[in-house]
Amino acid sequence: MPDQHMNTPANPTGIGAAVRRREDMRFLLGKGNYVADIKLPNMSYGAILRSPHAHARVKSVDISATLKMPGVVAVYTGADLAADKVGGMPCAWPVVGKGDVPAKEPMRPALAQGKVRHVGDPVAFIVAETLEQARDGAEAVVVDYDELPAAVGVLDAIKPGAPAVFDDIPDNVCVDWELGDKAATDAAFKKAAHIARLSLVNNRLVGNPMEPRAAIGDFDVSRGQHTLYTTSQLPHIAKLLMGNFVLGIPQHKLRCVSPDVGGGFGVKQVHYLEEVLVTWAARKLGRPVKWVAERSEGFISDAHARDHVTEAEMAMDENGKFLGLKVSTVANMGAYLSTFGPNIPTNLYGPLLSGVYRLPAIYCEVKCVFTNTLPVDAYRGAGRPEATFCLERIVDVAAGEMKLSKDEIRRRNMLRMEDYPYQTPVLMNYDSGDPLGCMDKALAAADWKGFPARKAEAAKRGKLRGIGLCTYVEACGLAPSRIAIRLGVRGGLFESATVRVHPTGHVTVLIGTHSHGQGHETTWSQIVSTKFGIPAENVEVVFGDTDKVQFGLGTYGSRSAAVGGSALAKAADKVILKGKKIAAHMLEASEGDIEFKNGVFSVAGTDRSKTFGDIALMAHFPVNYPLEILEPGLEEQSFYDPVNFTFPCGAHIAEVEIDPETGFVKLLNYVAVDDVGTVINPIIVEGQIHGGVVQGVGQALFEDCVYDEHSGQLLSGSFMDYCMPRADSIPDMTVETHVTACTHNELGVKGCGEVGTIGSPATVINAVVDALQHLGVNHVDMPASPNRVWRIIANAGGAVK
């Protein structure tokens, strides 16, 4: 395989260089420090007794036998939390629906109070000297349940007479939300020459980062100081939410530490009740309390994802030009609102429905519904894969009905570079992009034109071959606080960075983003390397500890480089600005004459200069320094709030072969061409896209979170039942970038973490449908498992006997 990363820029450790990751060393040597690895003196272990029922009244919880068991330190129930006035788990981003009716936010206690509402809902927290003793203790708790009928499927839950998850929300509707101009969209549909229609399901997923969640609470009674070690993507938010809204711990008395975290994908951006339990119990017991999820516990306690049922209609003129889009979605919230739950299928979904197209009128309504299932929250892409799947599937259906090729219908409707900036009818103002360039590059890389020959060859072998194309746009760089606050978020969404220059010219960066696989330690060092003209190895990056880092909103929504990276660049610019003042004094020149380039401050047009290290030293030993007008030291901070979202876009193509005898879909080829803006480290960007694509392929072909529709029991609760993509499930893919710079941040970056997951489900399903179109098939729900595909073929009369 040729090395695509041989081209190094002028600065071999700066922006654009394929620097190998510094964080690799500790992981490769087995020296990572994950929460489950941490052992504190006098630590106790917690186990959670969880509901086996989807919906039940808790008549009594008898802990007397457990309390007598060896090693058991304490047993807590919902009554103990209520007695301590512990608050419910907060929702950080509720939304407002039609007629200004806000989302309903029912109380979610960390331990059940009165009722359990999903399998896995916690009932008791058992703390013991060892983990085994805690688990044995949990088994000895006697709970008397009065089982109730459960509302499981999202459509079943809104049928008249469905069981109510909450007694005071009889219709199970959390919020009925809308976006877009309904009248204008209706008018567009009236003049349509053709309307394409599609019903689809976006199946429920479990994110499953490989590191199961874990939390350790610690309490220093002498200082009244709490510490929470947690597997979080955003420890500052966990601190704010838990401290302020749940446990009433003043912010200066709570430290949250997220050390090495083994994958997040949105699953770990939620503030979880286990964080509350260990923190609260540690204070009550005056000793550390540790909880680590087993994988099967993760399946019934991690936030789940997706789970939409959608009706979509596309209105077109006689040439296949899009006139309007109507989308009506029912989205599953689960039994309670998770931290960002209602925001995902609304604000992160509706505004993406214009895709990369000129689509003059869009109306979208989303009903968010409570059910007796795990709460639903963000998972890689979060709302945007669902929007892309809906739009790109109906575009393919429209192409078929209009007798246009899949690329031609897109070409006719796609935005051109000169259309940017482009205001969509659904809030978003795209700053930059070249979707047509991405698509043409992808068509060439995938040999689109050569497909009929490959299909014919496959047919000779008895295989059904299909090719799928998908374009997408993503709104990331979350988020401009003003816009986000208008959309309901309870806080700002800026990011902060501190650049600390040591007397030697070495640099420590303290930043509010959190790296859990993204390689920020390497990437942020590259930004500093370019800014200061120093080698990246002279830079250390600190994150994930609220006592060390000033503040930060963390890592989610492909925001880290666009928002955190921009904050870092701005802080570095402030250092350079101060450095120029110091240099001007040292060089006896006016500040305006000082230039800074490649690590050297010089007087323009002369050979007089000082290095970055000289300036750093002088700032700390100010012997020749303008102390009367300038403070000593060289440390600057920036809080950066973006003016707009960033809009990566791209085109993906997949090729599949279906064995009609088994229904097995084999993915043969995958091409991704993405505009992620400026690429800081090409090898890391490519790795992010690889991983993202495979997660989306997982949804399209393998993964499915399934509940029994009556009992609400989780049927896919382990890696034996939930089909994760494996190394042998997929082929090597081709990844290319097609960069247009973001126009509103200094680095020009857009984001690369989610593009793969956003494009790939629709790409793969479009290919599967293409392979089956001769049977009159116009849609296949996900996952396109052998069972499902075989049945579709059999029902169409195409099965081989």
Next chain:
Amino acid sequence: MQISFTLNGKPLSLDVPPQELLSELLRERLGLTGTHVGCDTSQCGACVVHVDGKSVKSCSTLAASLNGATVTSIEGLAAPGGVLHPMQQAFHEKHGLQCGFCTPGMVMSAVDFARDNPKPTPEAVRGWLEGNICRCTGYQNIVASVIAGAAAMHAKGA
């Protein structure tokens, strides 16, 4: 029960409860937390170590079965002073890891495979790694790492 075995090159004698798993022994008792536990159904492979040179899932291996065995965990793979094993070096060069959680198991599994397969095809690597789940990388760079690591191991006679 009393067992004696070699761990990362050092002889060790221990009293182990009959139900103790190798992963628990390494992580909880011996503080070797490089071996990870990512599932409870022997599916994910984050816990892979070598017993007598062969990769095994330590979450499904009883410590009591190790009497007389030679065990190598990820901590025992690099040369003294943190000089990376050729397979570790290949994972670094090819960006074969992201969050690092599956990495120790991946590397240990790959080393076992590469000993018998100096020039594996991508398909062979993908087939072998079927028992190691990675959620971050999409496997592509892991496959490239294993191929490069295998070549380096045999070039150096490792």
